[in-house]
Amino acid sequence: MGRENNSKDKSPAPRWRRWAIDILLVFVVIFAVHLWQTRDLPVGSAPKLQGMMLTGETKRLEDYLGKPVLVHFWATWCPVCRLEEGSINSLAEDYPVLTIATNSGDAEEIKKHLVDNGLSFPVLMDESGAIGTSWGIRGVPSSFIVDAQGQIRHVAVGYTTELGLRFRMWLASM
Numbered sequence: 001m002g003r004e005n006n007s008k009d010k011s012p013a014p015r016w017r018r019w020a021i022d023i024l025l026v027f028v029v030i031f032a033v034h035l036w037q038t039r040d041l042p043v044g045s046a047p048k049l050q051g052m053m054l055t056g057e058t059k060r061l062e063d064y065l066g067k068p069v070l071v072h073f074w075a076t077w078c079p080v081c082r083l084e085e086g087s088i089n090s091l092a093e094d095y096p097v098l099t100i101a102t103n104s105g106d107a108e109e110i111k112k113h114l115v116d117n118g119l120s121f122p123v124l125m126d127e128s129g130a131i132g133t134s135w136g137i138r139g140v141p142s143s144f145i146v147d148a149q150g151q152i153r154h155v156a157v158g159y160t161t162e163l164g165l166r167f168r169m170w171l172a173s174m
Contacts, residue, residue, distance in 0.1 A: 087162035
């Protein structure tokens with residue numbers, strides 16, 4: 001009669017349970033960071049947006065409405081923006097995309113950046129950062145998916161995958 005072995009009561013949680021908790025914790029942290037980064041960005045109706053394109057024409061956000069549009073703020077000097085450029089370029093082949101090069105120099109500097117990197121997406125110039133400020137941008141890249149009625153449906157700050165952007169564009173079109 002001695003002491004019974006209670007090793008079952010003291011065994012650590014199964015490995016899968018620890019991994020599930022760790023994964024859940026990572027998602028909670030990522031979601032909390034996203035909420036903090038986007039806390040002051042516009043929601044609902046998209047703010048006015050008008051400016052000079054690299055082509056010399058004046059464009060407004062309203063010119064793109066009728067279907068979802070990606071409004072993407074970026075800068076030539078931003079390393080995260082450079083990682084994302086290929087995705088934005090690819091997306092622009094299939095969806096309306098309006099990119100805003102903020103605090104990136106004059107038209108010639110931006111054109112050189114596009115040519116040097118094989119990019120062809122449409123670019124609206126925001127030399128002073130005034131457009132970005134009017135949209136509440138504090139960091140680039142920042143992306144907004146605006147639906148056909150001019151409502152902001154999704155916001156992302158920082159790197160976003162092409163697949164993630166395509167999925168959000170698809171959701172905005174529903």
